[in-house]
Amino acid sequence: MGDAGREPLREALALVAPGSALREGLDRVLQAKRGALVVLGDDPVVLALCTGGFLLDAEFSPQRLSELAKMDGAIILAADASRIARANVHLVPKASVPTSETGTRHRTAERVARSIDVPVITVSEAMATIAVFRSDAKHTLPPTARVIARASQAIATLQRFKTRVDAGLATLSTLEVEDTVSVRDVVAVLEPGEMVVRIGAEIERHLVELGVDGRLIALQLEEIGSGMDESLRLVVRDYALEHRPARKEAGRDQKAPLQKADAKRVGPPGEREGGRVDRAIAALHELSDEALLDPAKVAGTLGLGSDALSLDAAVEARGYRLLHRLPRVSDVIIERIVERFGALPRIMQASLGDLEKVEGVGAAKARSVKDGLAHMVSASIFERYQ
Numbered sequence: 001m002g003d004a005g006r007e008p009l010r011e012a013l014a015l016v017a018p019g020s021a022l023r024e025g026l027d028r029v030l031q032a033k034r035g036a037l038v039v040l041g042d043d044p045v046v047l048a049l050c051t052g053g054f055l056l057d058a059e060f061s062p063q064r065l066s067e068l069a070k071m072d073g074a075i076i077l078a079a080d081a082s083r084i085a086r087a088n089v090h091l092v093p094k095a096s097v098p099t100s101e102t103g104t105r106h107r108t109a110e111r112v113a114r115s116i117d118v119p120v121i122t123v124s125e126a127m128a129t130i131a132v133f134r135s136d137a138k139h140t141l142p143p144t145a146r147v148i149a150r151a152s153q154a155i156a157t158l159q160r161f162k163t164r165v166d167a168g169l170a171t172l173s174t175l176e177v178e179d180t181v182s183v184r185d186v187v188a189v190l191e192p193g194e195m196v197v198r199i200g201a202e203i204e205r206h207l208v209e210l211g212v213d214g215r216l217i218a219l220q221l222e223e224i225g226s227g228m229d230e231s232l233r234l235v236v237r238d239y240a241l242e243h244r245p246a247r248k249e250a251g252r253d254q255k256a257p258l259q260k261a262d263a264k265r266v267g268p269p270g271e272r273e274g275g276r277v278d279r280a281i282a283a284l285h286e287l288s289d290e291a292l293l294d295p296a297k298v299a300g301t302l303g304l305g306s307d308a309l310s311l312d313a314a315v316e317a318r319g320y321r322l323l324h325r326l327p328r329v330s331d332v333i334i335e336r337i338v339e340r341f342g343a344l345p346r347i348m349q350a351s352l353g354d355l356e357k358v359e360g361v362g363a364a365k366a367r368s369v370k371d372g373l374a375h376m377v378s379a380s381i382f383e384r385y386q
Helices: 003-015 021-031 062-068 104-116 144-178 183-225 228-239 269-286 295-301 308-312 320-324 331-341 344-349 352-356 363-385
Strands: 036-040 054-059 074-077 083-091 120-124 129-134 137-140 247-249 252-254
Touching: 003 129, 003 137, 003 183, 021 036, 021 062, 021 120, 036 104, 062 083, 104 120, 104 129, 144 183, 144 228, 144 320, 144 344, 144 363, 183 228, 183 269, 183 295, 183 308, 228 269, 228 320, 269 295, 295 308, 320 331, 320 363, 331 344, 344 363, 352 363
Parallel strands: 036 074
Antiparallel strands: 036 120, 054 083, 074 083, 120 129, 129 137, 247 252
8 A cells, every 4th residue: 555545544543552542542441351443533424324322522531431342332532532422332334335354343343434434443352453444444553562673673774774875875976076977876875765765664654553652763763864865866866867758760769878968957947857856756766676676777767777788877967966065055056056067077177257157156155165076076085095
């Protein structure tokens, strides 16, 4: 299931995460070895499926939920679980609504969730489990210790991929100032970078289930993943090309050869820049885990060729990432510099006078940019030959 499909279920899981009053009430039901059927929502659509029972309209508390679960009927809560609206209710969803469940309580829960798209929670007395239904999705809550173990393992894996990204970015910076970047060098950053993004999203889903018990893991995730999205976006801005149509040659469709000149853009910089980058990032996100391990397919998301031969082709950075490392140089100034010179090598070769001709860049700013880039070159030489 995609993230869009998981979002409503994620909201429901947050309400039953450890530390919430609702989770405490459900745990009380489990500890008492009883079952329960709880609907989160008391609007007219929900009430239309209810018969019998009695009106409560009382403030929610874990103790009240545990006591009301002694009765066989369903319990209707407010959508935010702040109040108990009704108890001992008989739910009557349409029998034509499909369900894959077998027990009466679970069949009713799935049909209600599919009929009116509200979270429905079941506590199984026989299995001692809590399950959350929302639309067509079902999620059985695993023991908290198991979720923490999974999240901790994911954090360790995340750290390893982050180390690879940092090494790849350092190497890429050195190659950029020397103008010796190949497609393979760019892919060496994007592959582990995308894995960091994906593992981070997986950990965030675990954190939803963990609630207050996941606070230490959340701090680790924030520290490791901080700035990763921006770093990857800058790499994509530097290297992603516009779609280049195939050309016909000798009666066959062939792609234009990958050349440094292909990196230039045409048209209004604002929309074209954003659209180009967003499309490349979306294509990268859409790769399967298996495809992400294929360097040629990763390169293809940037328009840098999609076969093994193109991986060794030379490419030029536009200069966004290195310019962002300079102090007190705004995004607007960076955009104007890149638009004027087109690529990082030409920016580095530009004289102070050339830089001063860029709108908004005065003598002081031009000197700052020139000195900053010169320092990067010196650092690159020192790193390589120390």
